[in-house]
Amino acid sequence: MQKQYDIAIIGAGPAGIATAVESLIFGLENIVLFEKTSNHSATIRKYFDDKKPVDRDWKGISVDLKGHIDFDDGTKDDTLNIFEKALKEHLLDAHFNTEVVKIEKAEKLFKVITATNESYLTSCLVIAIGKMGKPNKPEYDLPKTLKTKIQHNISDCKGDEEVLVVGGGDSAAEFAYFIHADNKVTFSYRKEELTRPNPKNRKNLLDAASKGGIEMKLGVDILGVEDVEGRCKVAFSDGSSHLYDRIIYALGGSTPTEFLSNTPVITDEKGKPVVDEKNYNSEGIYVAGDIAGSLGGSIALALNHGYNIMQDIINDRQACKERIALSK
Numbered sequence: 001m002q003k004q005y006d007i008a009i010i011g012a013g014p015a016g017i018a019t020a021v022e023s024l025i026f027g028l029e030n031i032v033l034f035e036k037t038s039n040h041s042a043t044i045r046k047y048f049d050d051k052k053p054v055d056r057d058w059k060g061i062s063v064d065l066k067g068h069i070d071f072d073d074g075t076k077d078d079t080l081n082i083f084e085k086a087l088k089e090h091l092l093d094a095h096f097n098t099e100v101v102k103i104e105k106a107e108k109l110f111k112v113i114t115a116t117n118e119s120y121l122t123s124c125l126v127i128a129i130g131k132m133g134k135p136n137k138p139e140y141d142l143p144k145t146l147k148t149k150i151q152h153n154i155s156d157c158k159g160d161e162e163v164l165v166v167g168g169g170d171s172a173a174e175f176a177y178f179i180h181a182d183n184k185v186t187f188s189y190r191k192e193e194l195t196r197p198n199p200k201n202r203k204n205l206l207d208a209a210s211k212g213g214i215e216m217k218l219g220v221d222i223l224g225v226e227d228v229e230g231r232c233k234v235a236f237s238d239g240s241s242h243l244y245d246r247i248i249y250a251l252g253g254s255t256p257t258e259f260l261s262n263t264p265v266i267t268d269e270k271g272k273p274v275v276d277e278k279n280y281n282s283e284g285i286y287v288a289g290d291i292a293g294s295l296g297g298s299i300a301l302a303l304n305h306g307y308n309i310m311q312d313i314i315n316d317r318q319a320c321k322e323r324i325a326l327s328k
């Protein structure tokens, strides 16, 4: 007979791992975690620079941690180690290289279907797939020929290049600051005022700019990008244009609406998941982490979502308890 789980968690980032750890601590052992990449925390691995200080109060939002995973300011490695340790200590049943592509209702259960067409039955679902699988792109078309020169992180910035960083938040400020010592960097944001980065990132960026290390182009839109002999020719709304070796777009991520449309998750008119303050979506379904919020999330918020979900299942949500009892 096919094995049935009490809870299937999709996505092994901070939210998915926290939900799994809290489940085990609160005595729910029959759980499984699916992760599409070969390791946990794909967003942190791919988008965090090695030099990046990981802020607990990301975007200046202070969060009181409620759960059992201890997370504080640290480096990228410190942060990955916290999740590595949590996975190992709790012997989580984690399936890596397992992308979930579809979820169907199967009477009182859910059928989780993977890209390789394997299927798993579960009573409850936690969707924690984040938003960075689909980083936001600008509205204008980007030349396909510049694919290797236009990116969403700085891992390919090896130095001695003219780089344009586009965005107005913490990630954009950090990216520009981290690469400015080895590259000629321009920071482009469509608004006049830089209000979104936290005080530390704002100060780093503006200090570097005041010393001439970063050129600031504020209050100017980008009208388009052209391929000129393998370089990125950028046309700005102030009438200027410039050739860059590389463009980094740090515009955040978007809700994976296509994935959600292949699941029983209830969404609003924009395709975003409907969630209450306990991360509950609909009978047997919870949504955690970045995709649960309309604004950008944070690691601390994702950890608290895992705790909220377990508290809700254990204490309040009778419908989930019944579903779990049914699968026994």
Ligand SMILES: Cc1cc2nc3c(=O)[nH]c(=O)nc-3n(C[C@H](O)[C@H](O)[C@H](O)COP(=O)(O)OP(=O)(O)OC[C@H]3O[C@@H](n4cnc5c(N)ncnc54)[C@H](O)[C@@H]3O)c2cc1C
Pocket (backbone or CB within 6 Å): 010, 011, 012, 013, 014, 015, 016, 034, 035, 036, 037, 040, 041, 042, 043, 044, 047, 048, 053, 054, 055, 056, 057, 058, 098, 099, 100, 101, 128, 129, 130, 131, 132, 133, 171, 259, 288, 289, 290, 291, 296, 297, 298, 299, 300, 302
């Ligand atoms: C450049 C940058 C810097 C940041 N700096 C900070 C910081 O300093 N401090 C802070 O608190 N926050 C920071 N953040 C935000 C933080 O990374 C996120 O809030 C956090 O990672 C959200 O966790 P999550 O579990 O919701 O999603 P994610 O971390 O995105 O994890 C989702 C996981 O789900 C997996 N997945 C996706 N689709 C599927 C599928 N179909 N099947 C199976 N698995 C799937 C992904 O591979 C991934 O491992 C930063 C973000 C960026 C982009």
